[in-house]
Amino acid sequence: MSEPLVLGIETSCDETGVGIVRGRTLLADAVASSVEEHARFGGVVPEVASRAHLEAMVPTLERAAETAGVRLDEVDAIAVTSGPGLAGTLLVGVAAAKALAIGLGKPLYGVNHLASHVAVDQLEHGPLPDPCLALLVSGGHSSLLRVEDVTSTVEPLGSTIDDAAGEAFDKVARLLGLPFPGGPHIDRAARSGSSVAIDFPRGLTSRRDLERHRFDFSFSGLKTAVARWVEARERAGEPVPVEDVAASFQEAVCDVLVRKALDAAQDQGVEDLLIGGGVAANSRLRAMAEERAAKIGVQVRVPRPGLCTDNGAMVAALGSEMVARGRTPSHLDLPADSSQPV
Ligand code: KG4
Ligand code: ZN
Numbered sequence: 001m002s003e004p005l006v007l008g009i010e011t012s013c014d015e016t017g018v019g020i021v022r023g024r025t026l027l028a029d030a031v032a033s034s035v036e037e038h039a040r041f042g043g044v045v046p047e048v049a050s051r052a053h054l055e056a057m058v059p060t061l062e063r064a065a066e067t068a069g070v071r072l073d074e075v076d077a078i079a080v081t082s083g084p085g086l087a088g089t090l091l092v093g094v095a096a097a098k099a100l101a102i103g104l105g106k107p108l109y110g111v112n113h114l115a116s117h118v119a120v121d122q123l124e125h126g127p128l129p130d131p132c133l134a135l136l137v138s139g140g141h142s143s144l145l146r147v148e149d150v151t152s153t154v155e156p157l158g159s160t161i162d163d164a165a166g167e168a169f170d171k172v173a174r175l176l177g178l179p180f181p182g183g184p185h186i187d188r189a190a191r192s193g194s195s196v197a198i199d200f201p202r203g204l205t206s207r208r209d210l211e212r213h214r215f216d217f218s219f220s221g222l223k224t225a226v227a228r229w230v231e232a233r234e235r236a237g238e239p240v241p242v243e244d245v246a247a248s249f250q251e252a253v254c255d256v257l258v259r260k261a262l263d264a265a266q267d268q269g270v271e272d273l274l275i276g277g278g279v280a281a282n283s284r285l286r287a288m289a290e291e292r293a294a295k296i297g298v299q300v301r302v303p304r305p306g307l308c309t310d311n312g313a314m315v316a317a318l319g320s321e322m323v324a325r326g327r328t329p330s331h332l333d334l335p336a337d338s339s340q341p342v
Contacts, residue, residue: 004076004323007064007100008315009057011093012085012113013140014038014049016056017312018064020075021320026123027068029306029313032056039180043170044139046086053092061096064312073104077329079319082110083340085140090336098332107329111318112154113310114141114342117276119150119321120314121303129272132301133157135261137285138277138310139166139181142257144215144264145342147274151322154342157264158215161204165253165279168219172226172249176242186246187282193243195251195284201225202256215264222252254285258292265298274301281305 003023010017014035020028034052038044065072080097083090094110101108118134134145134154142160147153163171166183173182178189203218204210226249233240257279265273273293279285280302293300307313 004320005070005074006077006079006316006320006323007075008079008312008317008319009093009097010081010310010312010315011053011089012081013089013310014044014052015310016053016060017310017315018060019311019313019316020064020068020070021123021313021316023320024122024126024317026313027070028064029311030060030064030067031311032060035181042174042180046088049086050088050092053089057092057096072100075104075106077107077109077319077323079109079111079315079322081113081116081315082334083113083337085113085338087336087338090338094334094336098334102332108332108334109319109322109327110330110334111315111322112340112342114143114145115150115154116314116318118145118147118274119318120307121274121276121301122321123313123317124303124307125301128274131268131270132272132274133261133265133268133270134274134276135257136277137165137257137275137279139170140164141277142217144261146268146270150318151325151327156342158213158217158260160217160219161213162218162220163223165217165219165257166277168223168253169279171223175227175230176240176245183279183282186250187284189243190247190250190284193241193247195247197241197244198229198248200248200252202252205256205259215260217256217260219253222249250282250284254282254288257285258289261289262292262296262298266296271297272299272301276303276308278309280308
């Protein structure tokens with residue numbers, strides 16, 4: 001029998017994603033984003049995102065099937081993000097997946113969004129080593145996970161105690177007058193700035209904090225420090241060196257993320273570090289992780305940027321792994337769970 005053809009649907013935030021894989025081979029990854037509709041609000045508006053998913057779902061499904069060169073009734077299983085995410089947007093994807101599963105008579109697999117950010121790497125770099133460590137950094141999450149089996153055993157080691165890393169990028173970008181989502185703009189501005197121009201704080205790295213929060217993150221103090229620094233310049237009537245602020249802020253975020261991820265890898269005796277989520281697209285984070293990991297014999301795996309941000313391929317990748325490992329499909333009353341743990 002040929003490998004299973006699995007369709008994955010992602011709607012946990014503002015991207016309507018439909019991916020199709022055969023085994024670990026990516027056949028289609030169609031994404032429609034409502035990000036431009038949220039830009040003027042400076043953040044994702046759940047109601048607007050839910051409506052956009054409803055409008056984009058059928059065209060995105062059609063586009064994915066056409067790209068993959070398959071008919072929907074040829075698919076062997078339907079996977080869908082069941083959480084965590086925005087309650088209203090998750091519901092649109094879950095409802096669409098149930099309709100397909102019932103209409104086509106195919107099994108339904110509810111998958112965890114964080115685990116699927118990990119699983120997607122298999123489409124690019126082959127099977128995940130067991131165990132491995134995952135650093136997931138996006139607009140909604142910043143977590144360190146120990147992954148034994150991405151379909152069943154993912155242990156959270158730490159996470160952010162306030163803002164997510166991507167959220168910090170977005171808020172600081174706003175302070176600097178850069179468009180939403182801010183991450184890519186800060187990344188670009190930082191290339192012509194100095195990362196040592198301003199010594200911004202590294203959250204939860206003091207000896208005392210490390211005792212309780214060794215693998216946790218905190219970015220709200222950093223964001224406030226940037227805001228104060230910018231305000232002081234403006235009060236003094238001096239221009240704000242956007243590139244230097246961007247580079248110094250980015251350095252502070254990446255320094256903490258990489259330091260803690262590699263500390264966790266050593267603590268857990270794990271030799272592979274996977275970085276996923278939208279912030280994994282950051283060029284400085286990639287370079288710093290590779291440079292520091294090489295010194296301690298840790299391999300870094302980062303999917304290409306298009307697979308780091310939310311997409312349907314990641315859901316199909318995890319669904320396919322569940323089928324391959326003989327996991328039991330979900331019931332057709334699968335709920336959308338906005339705070340689903342990994
Ligand atoms: O994974 P994702 O698409 O959606 C969530 O689940 O949140 O991540 C989006 C986040 C945004 O905060 C965005 O600013 C950030 O990822 N991001 C970046 C970069 N590209 C996207 N942050 C830093 N550098 C980048 N190059
Ligand atoms: Zn995500």
